[in-house]
Amino acid sequence: xxxxxxxxxxxxxxxxxxxxxxxxxxxxxxxxxxxxxxxxxxxxxxxxxxxxxxxxxxxxxxxxxxxxxxxxxxxxxxxxxxxxxxxxxxxxxxxxxxxxxxxxxxxxxxxxxxxxxxxxxxxxxxxxxxxxxxxxxxxxxxxxxxxxxxxxxxxxxxxxxxxxxxxxxxxxxxxxxxxxxxxxxxxxxxxxxxxxxxxxxxxxxxxxxxxxxxxxxxxxxxxxxxxxxxxxxxxxxxxxxxxxxxxxxxxxxxxxxxxxxxxxxxxxxxxxxxxxxxxxxxxxxxxxxxxxxxxxxxxxxxxxxxxxxxxxxxxxxxxxxxxxxxxxxxxxxxxxxxxxxx
Amino acid sequence: xxxxxxxxxxxxxxxxxxxxxxxxxxxxxxxxxxxxxxxxxxxxxxxxxxxxxxxxxxxxxxxxxxxxxxxxxxxxxxxxxxxxxxxxxxxxxxxxxxxxxxxxxxxxxxxxxxxxxxxxxxxxxxxxxxxxxxxxxxxxxxxxxxxxxxxxxxxxxxxxxxxxxxxxxxxxxxxxxxxxxxxxxxxxxxxxxxxxxxxxxxxxxxxxxxxxxxxxxxxxxxxxxxxxxxxxxxxxxxxxxxxxxxxxxxxxxxxxxxxxxxxxxxxxxxxxxxxxxxxxxxxxxxxxxxxxxxxxxxxxxxxxxxxxxxxxxxxxxxxxxxxxxxxxxxxxxxxxxxxxxxxxxxxxxxxxxxxxxxxxxxxxxxxxxxxxxxxxxx
Numbered sequence: 001x002x003x004x005x006x007x008x009x010x011x012x013x014x015x016x017x018x019x020x021x022x023x024x025x026x027x028x029x030x031x032x033x034x035x036x037x038x039x040x041x042x043x044x045x046x047x048x049x050x051x052x053x054x055x056x057x058x059x060x061x062x063x064x065x066x067x068x069x070x071x072x073x074x075x076x077x078x079x080x081x082x083x084x085x086x087x088x089x090x091x092x093x094x095x096x097x098x099x100x101x102x103x104x105x106x107x108x109x110x111x112x113x114x115x116x117x118x119x120x121x122x123x124x125x126x127x128x129x130x131x132x133x134x135x136x137x138x139x140x141x142x143x144x145x146x147x148x149x150x151x152x153x154x155x156x157x158x159x160x161x162x163x164x165x166x167x168x169x170x171x172x173x174x175x176x177x178x179x180x181x182x183x184x185x186x187x188x189x190x191x192x193x194x195x196x197x198x199x200x201x202x203x204x205x206x207x208x209x210x211x212x213x214x215x216x217x218x219x220x221x222x223x224x225x226x227x228x229x230x231x232x233x234x235x236x237x238x239x240x241x242x243x244x245x246x247x248x249x250x251x252x253x254x255x256x257x258x259x260x261x262x263x264x265x266x267x268x269x270x271x272x273x274x275x276x277x278x279x280x281x282x283x284x285x286x287x288x289x290x291x292x293x294x295x296x297x298x299x300x301x302x303x304x305x306x307x308x309x310x311x312x313x314x315x316x317x318x319x320x321x322x323x324x325x326x327x328x329x330x331x332x333x334x335x336x337x338x339x340x341x342x
Numbered sequence: 343x344x345x346x347x348x349x350x351x352x353x354x355x356x357x358x359x360x361x362x363x364x365x366x367x368x369x370x371x372x373x374x375x376x377x378x379x380x381x382x383x384x385x386x387x388x389x390x391x392x393x394x395x396x397x398x399x400x401x402x403x404x405x406x407x408x409x410x411x412x413x414x415x416x417x418x419x420x421x422x423x424x425x426x427x428x429x430x431x432x433x434x435x436x437x438x439x440x441x442x443x444x445x446x447x448x449x450x451x452x453x454x455x456x457x458x459x460x461x462x463x464x465x466x467x468x469x470x471x472x473x474x475x476x477x478x479x480x481x482x483x484x485x486x487x488x489x490x491x492x493x494x495x496x497x498x499x500x501x502x503x504x505x506x507x508x509x510x511x512x513x514x515x516x517x518x519x520x521x522x523x524x525x526x527x528x529x530x531x532x533x534x535x536x537x538x539x540x541x542x543x544x545x546x547x548x549x550x551x552x553x554x555x556x557x558x559x560x561x562x563x564x565x566x567x568x569x570x571x572x573x574x575x576x577x578x579x580x581x582x583x584x585x586x587x588x589x590x591x592x593x594x595x596x597x598x599x600x601x602x603x604x605x606x607x608x609x610x611x612x613x614x615x616x617x618x619x620x621x622x623x624x625x626x627x628x629x630x631x632x633x634x635x636x637x638x639x640x641x642x643x644x645x646x647x648x649x650x651x652x653x654x655x656x657x658x659x660x661x662x663x664x665x666x667x668x669x670x671x672x673x674x675x676x677x678x679x680x681x682x683x684x685x686x687x688x689x690x691x692x693x694x695x696x697x698x699x700x701x702x703x704x705x706x707x708x709x710x711x712x713x714x715x716x717x718x719x720x
Contacts, residue, residue, distance in 0.1 A: 035458055124686070130458045131404045135614060136685040138607060142678030150667050150675070270469060270603060277462050312478030319466035319473075326455055326463055 002177040006184075007299045009171070013188040013257065015295020016195030017043075020250035021272040022279065022287035023202060024243035030219045030282040031236045034122055035130050037137035039247055040269025041144040045113060046106050046248025047260035048148055051157050053102035057095050061085045097162045099255055106252045107245055114244025118237045141265065149262040156259035161187040187256050194253050198246060199288055205242075206284070215239055219282070274322040280335020290333055294318050352539060359535065359622070363528050367521065373633075378520045380636055384629040385527035386588045389534045391612045391624030393581020396538060397574050398610070399619035400547060402554035406461045406606050407448070407468025411441045411579040413475065413601030415586025417483055420596045424495040430518055430526065430591040434584060441583020442576050449575035453568060456557070468603055475598040488597035523592040530588060531625075534581060539621055541577070550574050582609075611681050617691030626692055631677070638676060641669035 021043055028036045060079040069075055083091035094101060121140065125133050160166065165186035173179035206212035218225045218232045225232050251260070258264065275294055279286030300306060302314035313320075325332060362369075366384065370376045375384075394408055415437035422433040452463040475483040483489055491497075516522050541547045549570045552560045560567050590596055599605070608631070616627025646662045646669065653661065668676045688695050 121682075121686075128689075131402070131461075132685055132689060134404065134406075134458070134461060135610065136682055138610075139678050139681035139685060142674060143682065146672060146675035146678060150672050266604070270465060273462055274466060277459065281458075312474055315473035315477050316470040319470045322466050323451065323463060326459055327451065330455060330459065 002182055003303070004300075005171075005175075005177075006182045007303055008296060009182070009184050009188075011296030011299035012292065013191050013195075013295075014298065015292035016192050017250050017254055017268065017291075018272055018275045018295050019288045019291025020195055020198060021247050021268055022275040022291045023199060023284060024247045025272055025276050026279070026282060026284055026287040027202075027239055027243040027246075029276070030284070031215060031239045032118075032122065032126065034125060035133045035137070036122070037134050037269065038117070038141040038144065039137075039243075040265030040267070040272065041141040042110065042113065042244045042247040042265070043251040043254075043268055044148065044260065044262065044265030045144065046110060046251025047255050047264065048152060048251075049106040049109055049248065050099050050102040050159055050252045050255045051152065051260060053105050054095075054098040054159060057081060057083050057098055099159055099161060099252065103249060103252055106248045110245040110248030111241045113248075114241035115237065117244070118240040122240065123233075123237075141269070145262050145265060152262065154262060156261040158259040159255040161190075161256035165190055191253050191257065195250070198249060202242070202246060203284070211235065211238075271318060274318055276332075278322055278325045278332055280332025283332065283334045283336060286332055286334030293333075294321065297321065347543065352543065356536060356539060360532050363532060364525070366528070367524070374637065375633055378524045380632065381524045382527050382588075382592050383632045383636075385524065385531040386585050386592075387609075387612060387628035387632055388625035389527075389531045389588065390582055390585035390609055391616070391628040392531075392534055392538050392621075393578040393585070394609050395578075395613050395618060395620075395624040396541060396550075396581065397578035398613055399624070400542075400550035400554060401571050401574050403453070403456065403571060403575070404461045404610070405452075405464040405575075405578075406603060406610070407464035407466075408578070408582050408609055409601045409603065409605035410448070410468040410471040411445055411582035412586040412589075412605070413471065413596070413598065414444045415441045415583030416590050416596035416600055417475075417489060417586075418583070419587035419590040420489045420491060420594060421482075423491045423497070423590070423594055425498065427497045428491070428594075429514070430587075433591060434530070434587045437583045437587030437590075438580045441586070442580045444583075445576045445579025446572070449572050449579070453571050453575060465603055465606070468601060468606055472598060472601040472603070475601060483596070483598060485598070488595050491594045518591050526591065527588050530584065534584065535621070535625070542621060546570065546573070611677070613691075614689075615680070615684050615691055617693030620691070620693040623691050623693040630692075634676070635673060638669045639673045642666075 021039060024042070025036060025039050028034055028039070059082050061082050063078050063080070065076045065078055081091065081095055083094055085091070087094070117140070121136065122133075125136060168183045168185040169189070170179055171182045171184050175182075206216055214225065214230055214232070215235055218230075218235065222232055251265075254260075271294075272291075275290045276287055278294065279288070279290030297317055298314065301317040307314060363385070366381055367376050367378075370381070375381070390408075390412065394405070398404055418437040418440040419433040422436045426432050448464065448467045452460055452467065455463060476485055518526055541550075549560075549565070549567075552565075553567045553571055557567050586596075586600065589600070612627040612631050613624045614627070615630065616625065617623030646666055647658070650658045650661050650665075666672070668679075684691060690697075
């Protein structure tokens with residue numbers, strides 16, 4: 001029982017990342033009808049927003065203390081980050097909380113990236129074959145990835161969570177199991193909560209605002225909305241930018257869990273596509289549900305007991321599920337009838 | 343390749359192509375590509391792209407998992423070496439059979455869907471094979487280290503030969519390295535090209551094109567497209583397996599990274615760059631990418647300074663620092679940019695570009711000529 005609970009929890013945070021990326025992918029596909037292979041790159045860009053924000057804050061002021069010497073006899077250098085030197089305690093706090101605070105940087109950056117991408121490139125691909133869309137966004141993903149690589153290098157850059165949430169909680173002890181069995185890092189809980197908030201925000205935005213209503217109408221029947229005199233393309237551009245922000249934020253918050261490197265986007269992209277397909281092309285709740293579902297399935301498959309019966313299942317479970325779903329129920333778990341069923 | 347084709351023209355075309363391929367070491371010398379390792383790659387990836395093109399170019403089904411067949415071909419070839427001996431011919435035959443069977447299984451399932459679903463299904467299968475090759479199948483694939491032929495392997499037919507040197511594939515005593523290896527690959531490429539040409543011209547090829555043009559209409563005519571697409575998928579998987587075998591014949595080592603999905607992306611890129619649906623295009627594309635990969639990744643800042651040395655310093659430095667992003671380690675950036683430019687501006691690839699230029703020149707002299715005469719190249 002406790003093992004199952006542990007795997008459930010482990011699956012949730014990965015599932016949260018899948019769900020966020022898949023949500024953005026589905027938004028783009030549902031509105032613009034574009035298959036965006038560069039979405040993983042947006043996730044990666046978000047993560048590198050956090051990295052650069054942290055690097056910016058960590059610029060150091062070097063002062064020399066004349067009274068003290070190091071063990072080698074040279075004067076002791078004291079390195080203090082500029083923010084700490086000028087802003088005092090607030091600066092130290094800022095540095096400590098650099099990952100969550102970089103959300104503030106990531107939102108405008110990702111909005112801009114999404115906007116430029118849609119207007120500059122995707123716009124011209126509305127009416128071209130899906131194959132062309134896949135190819136051009138695949139090319140864009142390579143470009144973004146290589147640019148990041150040339151700036152930040154090829155090695156993963158670890159980021160640390162704020163100190164207050166750095167440890168792990170012994171959830172098992174709280175729930176009455178043996179202590180030390182179910183240990184779950186605080187930051188993953190934060191990530192889970194964050195994912196839930198972002199998902200709720202996106203749904204609320206689509207469900208309760210006029211803008212969201214127009215977008216939903218556009219997803220259902222784009223042509224008629226256009227005939228009603230609404231400039232649906234402009235709304236869709238904004239939707240694209242929002243999807244980029246969602247992917248970016250997922251990336252920002254994921255940095256303490258997985259040190260970002262330039263190809264993390266590609267790794268997540270393939271899985272997220274599978275998630276979208278399992279959930280149903282164009283179905284937002286489907287994407288979220290499938291994201292969590294596959295995350296949990298993956299973590300169950302990596303249990304030793306399961307691996308003993310079916311060796312290697314943890315490596316292929318997600319793809320296997322996708323294959324079965326596509327063959328048995330092509331429109332996915334929650335897909336609408338008739339949408340991309342062929 | 344005008345639309346009016348006759349068997350005669352095809353044979354002449356093939357003969358010219360064959361001569362061009364076989365004399366590559368001579369006429370590629372001046373541009374620095376005249377050495378066997380690179381030429382082998384041209385031939386191998388040319389073959390791979392030709393096979394991919396039979397599926398993507400003719401039927402329009404975009405497979406994102408073709409590298410899996412390459413990997414299966416490679417592993418089979420190395421296993422044949424291990425068990426039967428270092429002769430490349432059984433290795434190639436076994437690789438074609440194994441990858442064909444593998445493609446049959448995957449194609450049978452994947453081809454139930456079309457469009458983006460087909461792409462994702464093939465991608466899923468390829469990722470599964472890749473992950474399995476790295477983990478559970480380690481006894482067969484030797485995981486991360488890669489599969490190699492060892493002195494202690496049985497090698498039924500030539501296991502008795504005593505040699506301490508590195509094991510190389512040899513065709514009745516000719517070692518498959520250097521130019522011998524290239525000529526072996528080139529001959530296989532020519533055979534593959536010839537078969538592809540026959541398929542392009544056959545009723546079967548016309549059926550495949552019908553699948554791409556309008557599958558519904560084809561169904562209404564009373565034809566079931568599935569057997570045709572499945573056959574195309576299997577044939578193209580066999581080409582990929584053969585290419586994988588050739589890789590191992592020239593260098594008997596098989597690793598799982600050959601099956602990664604970026605490798606599948608690369609072959610798509612080669613085909614698109616050259617021109618999907620044309621005979622020569624994919625081979626052009628493959629050679630061009632391998633050539634630039636080789637040239638560009640060898641560049642460094644030093645060579646760039648030499649190239650732009652004639653410019654005044656204040657221009658030279660910015661140019662060098664910008665272009666150094668695109669060479670050496672950053673070669674993939676060039677690849678990505680090139681890829682995007684081709685898809686955006688020239689979806690038909692280089693062959694379309696050539697056709698456009700040719701059209702431009704043809705039309706100029708006499709405008710009275712009816713436009714139908716300037717037949718579009720395939």
